Amino acid sequence: MQKVAVVGCGAAGLCVLRHLTIPRKKDLLSSDPIRFEVVAFEQAPEIGGTWVYSPETGYDAYGLPVHTSIYKNLRTNLPKDVMCFPDFPYKPELPSFLHHSDVCAYLKDYAQHFNLHKYIKLQTKVEAVEAVPSSDGLLNNSVKWRVTYQNLSKKTSSNLAVKNDEANMISDVFDALIICNGHYSVPFIPEIQGKELFQGIVIHSHDYREPEMFADKTVVCLGARSSGIDISIELTSHANKVFLSHRGQPLQCEFPENLFEKPGIRELTSDGVVFEDGDFHQIDTLILCTGYKIDFPFLHENVGVQTEHNRVTPLYKHLIHIDFPNMAFMGLCLNVTPLPLFHIQASFVKAVLTGKISLPTADEMRKDEEEDFDERLRNGMAQHYAHMLGDKQWSYNNELATICGCELLPKYFEDIYEFVKVKRSKFPATYKEMNIDFPFED
Structure with missing residues (x-):
């Protein structure tokens, strides 16, 4: 029994929970299926991550920065046909381009359908994650993870401003760790000449x-x-x-x-x-409208993760920690259909943790990571687009799915994505009024 910690219960975290706690049919037929003891940490009072809208900005009731970047009238720029997990479609009566409240409700339906709430600690903030050396004192592939967290609901007005309320801290050790804290909550603020002079x-x-x-x-x-x-x-x-x-x-x-x-x-x-x-x-x-910074403030330096120029290293396939393969970072990829990608990534992570697949050596994975990055630079991409996939998302999804043995995404995911991309580029003010029917009609 592997003890697994999941940090964050937005779409990526919920998807990981579903894959680690719901055995596939072929696993149920096994005489000794591998199971996981999973604990998920969510600092908000409810699941949904950035899709939980709040009219408030600045800081929340616990003195923490408001997590969501959703605005009141936001509708998805991808239709529901591809804005879903492949095995859990939206209700057919919903419009193609969804209001943010529909996505939030969908994630809650997903969690209820797969009975995920029993694994989730709400109002629980992860304060620190550090690698625990193995019995020989070395940090190696058998490393475990010490997670220190606190229950925010126990904070009082007298200790609200205290970042590390020692009396309220709990530590636990896990065999594996999956980070799903999102990357649309810490604003990137560019330097602009004269900004300090502007009176507006x-x-x-x-x-x-x-x-x-x-x-x-x-x-x-x-x-x-x-x-x-x-x-x-x-x-x-x-x-x-x-x-x-x-x-x-x-x-x-x-x-x-x-x-x-x-x-x-x-x-x-x-x-x-x-x-x-x-x-x-x-x-x-x-x-x-200048984007966001990838931030893992709870990671100890011995985890060995760097985030320079929004490039998270060392990662194999934008996902698996090369030095510690029992640690994964979900959903870093940009310009993608997020929920289908989470579904594939979660399947891959599960296959790694169960030993169903064997990863290349650390040197081979590092070479793969560097070759991917160097190719981006040669093609003129900026360093901060290290995890940008765009049109490459389909080959990426298929590669991971083939390696771990899960089903490939249906081809219509790509077809719909490409169809909408053209409409969005030509008619940005009106394309969300379309109702997508497959096969398409112009």
Whole structure:
């Protein structure tokens, strides 16, 4: 019996729980199926991770940074057909592009269906994780993991500000550890010349909740990935004027008439912005849609994990700790269909922990990791996109599935993803009104 700790109960953590606690049919037929004793830690009062919406920003009732980056009107930019675990579809009556509350409800249905709540410690914050040396005093493949945590519900007003409330700390040792704490909660704040001079409002998209507060304002959204485009379009219904500022190629799409695309920001002044084309505009608000930092504040240095430039190393296939294969990091990959990918990754992790598959040597895994990273650099990708998959997600999913012996994702996942990607690039303001039917009709 392996004792496994799971940190975080958003979509990735729930998926891991489901795979480690629900035996497959072929395992049930085995005379000695390998089982796990699993404990999952979730610091929020409920499961769902970033999909648990809160109108609040800043800090929560326990003095912790608000985790969610979901805004009030957010709808998924992927349809329900691919925004699901392959073995657990959404209710058919829901629209193709889901409101965030539908996704949160779906995750709770998933947990209830697979009876996962009994493994979860809610309102429980992991404070520290450290590697426990083996009996010979060395950190090797037989390392275990000491997890120190505290029950937040026992914190009182007198100790709320105390980061490490010693009287409330509990430590336990586990045979394996799976990190599922997400990577959309710690904002990346870029350096911008003149930012200290600007007299208007500056917020990160992490703290954006609704467009009404920007009524009659002139707003710049910096960054043109999913959140930047979605928020800038939503703002046009209330703001006087919106600038979408970014350094990429001009977007070939239809925008609302009061949304203007501009290059990056050269500098801020007391009352405005100078873009890199030299144009100056007076503005009231700057919203930084500049992404997030990957952060594992609870990891001890002896875990040996680095997160420089948002690249987590040393990891095999963006997932397995190369030096300690009984540790995994779920869901680091970017620009993917997340829930199907979690399903494949969880299957792979389970196969590693049960010994069903044998990993390459540490040197071979390290070589694989470096070759993947070097190829990205040769193709002109920035270092902070080390875990970006995009079109490579399908070969990645198939490779993991083939190695661990789980079913491949149906081909329609890729077909729908590619179909929607084209529609989203051409019609960012209206594509979510589509209802996806397979086979597709333009």
